[in-house]
Structure formats: C-alpha cells, structure tokens
Amino acid sequence: MKRSGAHLGRISWRLLLLILVLALAGVAAWLWRDFSRFAVTPLRVTASGESIDIGRGTSFKDIVHQLRSEGLSTSSPLYWRLLAERMRVAGRLHAGEYALVTGITPQQLLSNMAQGKVMHRDVTIVDGWTFRDVLQALAKADKLKHDTAGMDSAAIMQKLGAPDQKPEGWFLPETYAYVKGDSDLDVLRRAHDAMNKTLAALWAQRDPNLPLTKPYDALILASIVEKETGRADERSKVAGVFVRRLQKNMLLQTDPTVIYGMGSSYAGNIHKSDLTTDTPYNTYTRLGLPPTPIAMPGKPAIEAALHPAPGDALYFVSRGDGTHIFAATLEQQNRNVACYQLKHCQ
Known part of the structure; x- marks a missing residue:
C-alpha cells in the first residue's frame, strides 16, 4: 500500500507540473497574441x-x-x-x-x-506674387520659425548672402516642403537658390539678338509678362510685344509697372492721372525696363521672355474674358480698345 501511495503521489506531482506548464504555455500564448495584436492595432x-x-x-x-x-x-x-x-x-x-x-x-x-x-509641411510661392506677398505667406506658415520678423528687405538679403540685390523677383514660385524647426530664412534661401539656377540655365539657352544685356533684364521682363497674362498660350506673344517695343525704342506702356510704382496708394483702380505721374516704374513716362522686377515670375514667364513669339504686334488689349487681342498698328489698337473696352464695336 505504501508503494501504491508513493506511486500515486508521483503521478499527482507530475500532473500538477504538467498542468502548470500548460497553464504557463497558455498564458505565454495569450501574452504573445496580445502583444502581436498591440503591434498592429x-x-x-x-x-x-x-x-x-x-x-x-x-x-x-x-x-x-x-x-x-x-x-x-x-x-x-x-x-x-x-x-x-x-x-x-x-x-x-x-x-x-x-x-x-x-x-x-x-x-x-x-x-x-x-x-x-x-512630418513635412508645404508653403507655396505663387507666380506673380510680390516679395511682400511671400513674406506674408511665410508668416502664416504653421510650425515655421519666423527669423525675418522685424527685418527689412535689405537685412533679409544680407542674411541670404545677396546684400546688393533687391528682393523683388528673386524667389522662384514653387511649393517648398519644410519640417518643424526650419525657418522662413531657410525657405527663402532655397527659393533664392532655385531662381538663380533657373535663370542661369534659361539665360544660357536664350534666343539671339534680344534687347536684353544681362539675366536680370530677363527677370524684369518676365515679371511684366507674368503680371500681364496668366495664359500659357499668350505669354510668348506678350513677351514679343515688349521685346519689339524695346527694339524700336518705344515706351513699354504697361499698367502693372505703374501699379507697382504706386505702392500702397493703389486702391484697385488706375486712373489717367496715374499714367502721367512719373515714378521709376511708370513705363508711360520712362523708356526701357523698370529698375527691378515687379513680381516673382514663374519659369514659364522667364522662358517666354527669353523666347518671345515672332510677329509684328506692338499692342494688345484685354478682351475682358482673360484673353487679349493683339495689333500691329495704333489704328488697329484703337479699334480694339473701342470694341473690347468701350463696347463700341464697328
């Protein structure tokens, strides 16, 4: 009987050990499933x-x-x-x-x-924006450090390593990604470098015999083209008009330069008196290109300025629907103005 009891005791301990091992295995399996579920939940x-x-x-x-x-x-x-x-x-x-x-x-x-x-965020410099517009957009950009706060344009250009440049026109319109910790100066530096590279590359491929002596002239002309039309099919035509006017020593007579020269006094409308009030940007009173760009031209506008469409047009006027009609003579231009601006078509 003693042997039998000892044998049963051994069986009981083995059974308990087996149950414990199985219980531990079950707990381990449950924990592993729970851990695996955690990893992908x-x-x-x-x-x-x-x-x-x-x-x-x-x-x-x-x-x-x-x-x-x-x-x-x-x-x-x-x-x-x-x-x-x-x-x-x-x-x-x-x-x-x-x-x-x-x-x-x-x-x-x-x-x-x-x-x-x-995490990356984006800020976009839009074709045709002024430098003031760019700074306002950067000031509103989420999680971007505003190192330019309190700086004037000269100080900003000094920080960018271009102390002799006026900022207008020198920042390529494009979407720029940034991360938390980047500053507005970082974005401006990238946009400035991008414009320098783009302008240099396009200048090297320019048409011959243009009345432009340096890349900066192309940047100025491109900014005027940018402000005159947003239509891809018209940019080179508009550029052609201004190139021929420069070649013939004619006044450019473009309203966007006048508006830019008016600064904060521009209230949404341009009057005849504004066209006769002389400023460095009034192309109705001064020959040639204005002293600086008047906006940030995109790459298509620069390409148009360097590859103007051939032809004899010296004038153009808005049709009122976003497109323009071109004319080779002042007589044609006057008829177009009467028809599309004054609604006196003959």
Missing part, C-alpha cells in the same frame, strides 16, 4: 493632422510615457519595449515631429521614428 488618433513632437535627447521610456500621457496608447510600456527590441530600433529613434495619420500602428510609428521620417 492602430493608435488612438482621433483627428487628421495630429502629430507627436519628440524632443532631442528624449529617452525611449519618456517617448512611451508621452504616447501614453497624450492618450495615444494605453498598452503596457513593456509591450513598447519588446516591440522596439524585436524591431531593433530601441536605441535608434530620431527626434522630430511625426505625423499621426488615422490607422497608424505602434509598429509603423516606431519604424518612422527609426528612419527619421519626420
């Missing part, structure tokens, strides 16, 4: 446009604490640590601002942080 992102900002020197523990304190995750810090170790990124997370798109998982977020895929 979206974080609690409630709205588009959210982000998380990780400062320099932030430890992994503090990153997880930040995620939890901001309500993005309620999972155990141990799960975050295990996931980072499994992905081999625990010590390779970069500081910066990261986008929290709807549906992003812990695994995706850690991958973005490990690769430094910080």
Whole structure:
C-alpha cells in the first residue's frame, strides 16, 4: 500500500507540473497574441493632422510615457519595449515631429521614428506674387520659425548672402516642403537658390539678338509678362510685344509697372492721372525696363521672355474674358480698345 501511495503521489506531482506548464504555455500564448495584436492595432488618433513632437535627447521610456500621457496608447510600456527590441530600433529613434495619420500602428510609428521620417509641411510661392506677398505667406506658415520678423528687405538679403540685390523677383514660385524647426530664412534661401539656377540655365539657352544685356533684364521682363497674362498660350506673344517695343525704342506702356510704382496708394483702380505721374516704374513716362522686377515670375514667364513669339504686334488689349487681342498698328489698337473696352464695336 505504501508503494501504491508513493506511486500515486508521483503521478499527482507530475500532473500538477504538467498542468502548470500548460497553464504557463497558455498564458505565454495569450501574452504573445496580445502583444502581436498591440503591434498592429492602430493608435488612438482621433483627428487628421495630429502629430507627436519628440524632443532631442528624449529617452525611449519618456517617448512611451508621452504616447501614453497624450492618450495615444494605453498598452503596457513593456509591450513598447519588446516591440522596439524585436524591431531593433530601441536605441535608434530620431527626434522630430511625426505625423499621426488615422490607422497608424505602434509598429509603423516606431519604424518612422527609426528612419527619421519626420512630418513635412508645404508653403507655396505663387507666380506673380510680390516679395511682400511671400513674406506674408511665410508668416502664416504653421510650425515655421519666423527669423525675418522685424527685418527689412535689405537685412533679409544680407542674411541670404545677396546684400546688393533687391528682393523683388528673386524667389522662384514653387511649393517648398519644410519640417518643424526650419525657418522662413531657410525657405527663402532655397527659393533664392532655385531662381538663380533657373535663370542661369534659361539665360544660357536664350534666343539671339534680344534687347536684353544681362539675366536680370530677363527677370524684369518676365515679371511684366507674368503680371500681364496668366495664359500659357499668350505669354510668348506678350513677351514679343515688349521685346519689339524695346527694339524700336518705344515706351513699354504697361499698367502693372505703374501699379507697382504706386505702392500702397493703389486702391484697385488706375486712373489717367496715374499714367502721367512719373515714378521709376511708370513705363508711360520712362523708356526701357523698370529698375527691378515687379513680381516673382514663374519659369514659364522667364522662358517666354527669353523666347518671345515672332510677329509684328506692338499692342494688345484685354478682351475682358482673360484673353487679349493683339495689333500691329495704333489704328488697329484703337479699334480694339473701342470694341473690347468701350463696347463700341464697328
């Protein structure tokens, strides 16, 4: 009987051990499934446009604490640590601002942080904007440092390494991406470099015998073309009119330069008295190009200025629908003005 009892005792202990092993295996399996589910379950992102900002020197523990304190995750810090170790990124997370798109998982977020895929924002310089317009857009750009605040244009150009340049015209219209921590000077520097490269490349391919002695002349003419028409099919025609006028030593007589010269006194309408009031930008009173560009010309406008359409047109007037009608003689121009501006068509 004693042997039988001892044998039963051994069986009981083995059974208990087996049950314990199975229980532990079950718990481990459950934990693994729960951990695996955590890795691919979206974080609690409630709205588009959210982000998380990780400062320099932030430890992994503090990153997880930040995620939890901001309500993005309620999972155990141990799960975050295990996931980072499994992905081999625990010590390779970069500081910066990261986008929290709807549906992003812990695994995706850690991958973005490990690769430094910080959040990018865009600011656009629009064709035909003035330098003042550019500065206003940069001042409104979200998460962009405003280093130019309080600077005048001369100080800004000094910072950009171009102290002898007037800023008008020198920033290429384009969309520029930036990250949190970048400044408006960074964007301006990139736009300035882009314009310099674009202008140099296009100048090297210009048509022969243009009445333009240097690239800056092309930039000025392009800015006038930019303000006169936004239609791709008209840019080279408008440029052709102004090129022929320069060649014939005629006044350019273009309203956008007059308006630019009026500055803040321009209230939306231009009067006959404005056309006779002399300023450096009044092309009704002064021969040749104005002293600076009057806006930021886009690449198509620069191309048009350097490759004007051939022909004999010396005049053009708006039809009132966004297009223009061109004329070779003053008589034709007067008829066009009467018809399309005064509505006295014959």
